Amino acid sequence: MAHGHALPTHEENMKVVIKGFILLLIVTLAEVGIALIGNGHLVHGFHLSKWIMVPVMCLLSFYKAYYIVSEFMHLGHETRGMAMSVVLPVLLLVWGIIAFLWEGDAWRNNRKKVDDKEKLPVNTQPMKENKTGSLQHDNTYLFRG
Amino acid sequence: MAQDTAVKLPEQEHHEDAHLWEGGTEPFKASYGKLMMWYFLLSDAFTFAGFLIAYGALRFSMEAWPIPDFVFSTAPFNIHHAPLIFVTFMTFVLIVSSVTVLRAVQEGKNENEGGVIKWMVATIIGGAIFLGCQAWEWTNLIAQEGTTVFNNPFSTHVEAGKYLTLDEISQIPNTAKVQEKIHGQDVVYYQDVVNGTKYFTKADHKGEAPENMSFEKGSSYLVTYHDGQYMNAAYKTAEGVVKTEPMGPKAFGALFFFITGFHGFHVFSGLVILSVITLNVWSGMYKKRQNGHEMVEKVGLYWHFVDLVWVFVFLAFYLI
Numbered sequence: 001m002a003h004g005h006a007l008p009t010h011e012e013n014m015k016v017v018i019k020g021f022i023l024l025l026i027v028t029l030a031e032v033g034i035a036l037i038g039n040g041h042l043v044h045g046f047h048l049s050k051w052i053m054v055p056v057m058c059l060l061s062f063y064k065a066y067y068i069v070s071e072f073m074h075l076g077h078e079t080r081g082m083a084m085s086v087v088l089p090v091l092l093l094v095w096g097i098i099a100f101l102w103e104g105d106a107w108r109n110n111r112k113k114v115d116d117k118e119k120l121p122v123n124t125q126p127m128k129e130n131k132t133g134s135l136q137h138d139n140t141y142l143f144r145g
Numbered sequence: 146m147a148q149d150t151a152v153k154l155p156e157q158e159h160h161e162d163a164h165l166w167e168g169g170t171e172p173f174k175a176s177y178g179k180l181m182m183w184y185f186l187l188s189d190a191f192t193f194a195g196f197l198i199a200y201g202a203l204r205f206s207m208e209a210w211p212i213p214d215f216v217f218s219t220a221p222f223n224i225h226h227a228p229l230i231f232v233t234f235m236t237f238v239l240i241v242s243s244v245t246v247l248r249a250v251q252e253g254k255n256e257n258e259g260g261v262i263k264w265m266v267a268t269i270i271g272g273a274i275f276l277g278c279q280a281w282e283w284t285n286l287i288a289q290e291g292t293t294v295f296n297n298p299f300s301t302h303v304e305a306g307k308y309l310t311l312d313e314i315s316q317i318p319n320t321a322k323v324q325e326k327i328h329g330q331d332v333v334y335y336q337d338v339v340n341g342t343k344y345f346t347k348a349d350h351k352g353e354a355p356e357n358m359s360f361e362k363g364s365s366y367l368v369t370y371h372d373g374q375y376m377n378a379a380y381k382t383a384e385g386v387v388k389t390e391p392m393g394p395k396a397f398g399a400l401f402f403f404i405t406g407f408h409g410f411h412v413f414s415g416l417v418i419l420s421v422i423t424l425n426v427w428s429g430m431y432k433k434r435q436n437g438h439e440m441v442e443k444v445g446l447y448w449h450f451v452d453l454v455w456v457f458v459f460l461a462f463y464l465i
Contacts (some may be wrong), residue, residue, distance in 0.1 A: 013251045021244045028240065028459075032233050035464050039214050041228055054465055061460040064455055072247055072449045075183075082173035082180070086187055093194050100198045104205030111206065 020071055024064060031060050176436075182443045186450045189411075193454050195460050196404050203396045211299035213394050213463045215365035219285055232463050235278045236455065242271025243452040246419075250445040253438025258426055261441055265423040266418060268448065272416045281411050283402070289350070291370025292398045298368035298375055300393030306380040307359040308347040309387070312378050317387055328371035328374050344389060345369075347378035366390060392431060411451050418444050 008016075034057060038048030072078035075083050127135040154160065164170075173180060204210050214228035224230070245267040252260030286292040292299065293447055311333060320335040323343075330352055334345045347355055348369055360366070360380075369376045377389040422444050425431060431438045 005252045007254055008251075013248075017244055017251075018246055021240065024240045024243075025237070028233070028236055031460075031464055032229055035214060035229060038230070039212070041214065046180065057460060059463045061456050061464075066455070068449055068453045070244070072243060072452075075447055077223075078175060079173050082175055082183070085173075088181055089187060090190065093191075096198050097201065100202040100204050101261070104202035107202075107206035108208065111208070 016071060020067065023067060027060050027064050031057050034060075157300045159329050162415055176439060177448070179439065179443060182446050186446065189450065190454075193407070193457070196400075196407065197457060200400045200404060200461055203394075203400065205409075207301050207394045209394065211297070211397055212301055213465070214363045215367075216299045217463055218417040219289075221281055229463060230246050231278070231282065232459070235275055235282075238275045238278070239452050239455050242268045242275070243449055245271060246445045246448045250438075250442050253426075253431070253441035256432060256435075256437065258429070258432060260425050261438060265419055265426065265441070269416055269419050269423070270313075271360055272412050272419070272448075274411060276412055276416070279405065279412075280288055283405075288369065290372075291375060292401070294399040294402050295395065296375070297393040297395055297398040299397065300391065301368060302360055302362055302364050302366060305360065305362045306382045306388070308355065309344070309379045309381060311346050311356075313381075314344045314346065317379070320344065323363055327374055327376070332373075332376070334376070340357060340401070343377065344387075346377035347380075347390075348376070352438075368392060404458060405462065408451070408454055410452065415444075415451050418447065420449075 033042075033050070034053055036042050038053040040047045055075065075086060129135060161401050175183075217232050218226055218228040218230075220227050220231035220234075221276060243263045249261050249264035249268060252264060290298060294382070314320070314335050317337075319338050322333065323336050324331060324333050327412050332345075334343055334350075347358070348372070349355070352371060355397065368378070375392065377391070379387060379389050381387050422440050426441065431440055
């Protein structure tokens with residue numbers, strides 16, 4: 001371990017500890033508070049839109065994560081190269097999250113399409129031969145990509 | 146010409162920092178062990194991210210999903226209808242243990258063995274309390290509410306409707322009355338004689354009917370569970386169609402138990418490592434190394450990481 005600089009004093013240590021504890025506690029309570037108020041548990045009849053709650057809770061969580069990594073894990077005080085060697089690979093997840101949530105939404109739409117098709121009335125009319133020579137109902141719904 | 150290029154090897158230029166290639170320096174000003182702990186944690190972060198992203202994709206793919214402040218509203222000592230209170234306590238315990246391990250690392254740098262041991266023991270206690278809470282939470286979900294990796298009774302309504310009373314259920318055509326002893330109570334329900342569908346009245350775990358028999362689209366429900374039997378309540382949609390409350394998306398149980406279980410396993414591993422390192426501190430092993438108790442710093446990194454992962458597990462499963 002490089003002892004190039006003097007160790008922090010007890011007061012400096014305690015400052016980091018107390019500030020970190022209070023900060024994490026307040027942000028966590030804020031998140032829970034938003035969840036409870038937004039879902040109508042605290043103020044009767046009052047609700048918040050998901051479109052406000054979810055982004056705010058995500059931002060608060062990312063702030064907590066940043067604080068833990070930077071201060072508690074001390075990465076903010078390591079050399080820049082070391083910090084970047086850890087942080088830059090994590091940026092790949094930005095793509096991962098967007099891509100897979102997008103994909104999940106596409107699955108939901110496909111499920112809906114299948115459900116809607118199953119709700120169609122069963123066709124009791126006899127089938128007819130179409131241009132290509134295969135049998136087909138007059139009003140067959142075709143899946144088009 | 147080819148000969149020319151073969152002969153003309155690049156000259157060994159002498160840079161000022163050529164000595165960096167001779168080894169023995171630390172470009173990142175961090176020891177090998179600490180650096181490798183960071184890269185292990187980076188890889189572990191990708192593992193957790195993979196699980197959480199799979200959770201997000203599956204959740205986005207479902208029409209109905211259990212709402213956390215309805216699912217997680219039970220706490221020990223018979224506390225009900227207390228949304229998110231117990232898990233907030235668990236999060237608090239983890240934050241406190243993260244702070245105590247930070248104190249241990251600081252005392253380690255001061256070569257103060259007594260201080261390190263004191264704060265390490267405090268951290269171990271915090272981690273153990275967290276695991277105990279998780280064990281209670283799992284037991285309640287599995288044994289009381291019937292959520293397993295195969296079944297999930299929690300969901301949200303995808304349409305508005307009204308629960309049927311036993312009288313109304315008895316008028317459903319092609320059904321026969323069944324009387325059964327479930328969980329020591331006489332339960333009456335009607336069963337379709339053709340396809341075997343069971344129509345129950347809506348009741349909570351104590352067997353009490355809900356205050357409000359009608360429900361809206363998007364409201365939460367729990368299919369009552371006793372002794373391995375799910376009692377799916379009968380309801381009538383606005384169009385007058387009789388249905389039974391379906392079970393919730395199966396993926397919820399599997400994802401919840403797997404991801405919180407994987408995190409809990411990290412907490413457990415952390416407790417083992419913390420204990421071993423505390424014993425080593427006590428034996429004076431790290432003081433001899435005169436490197437500011439670097440092993441304590443490494444386990445501190447790991448323990449902060451466990452707290453970091455919980456930030457996102459908490460966000461994905463309990464807040465959103």
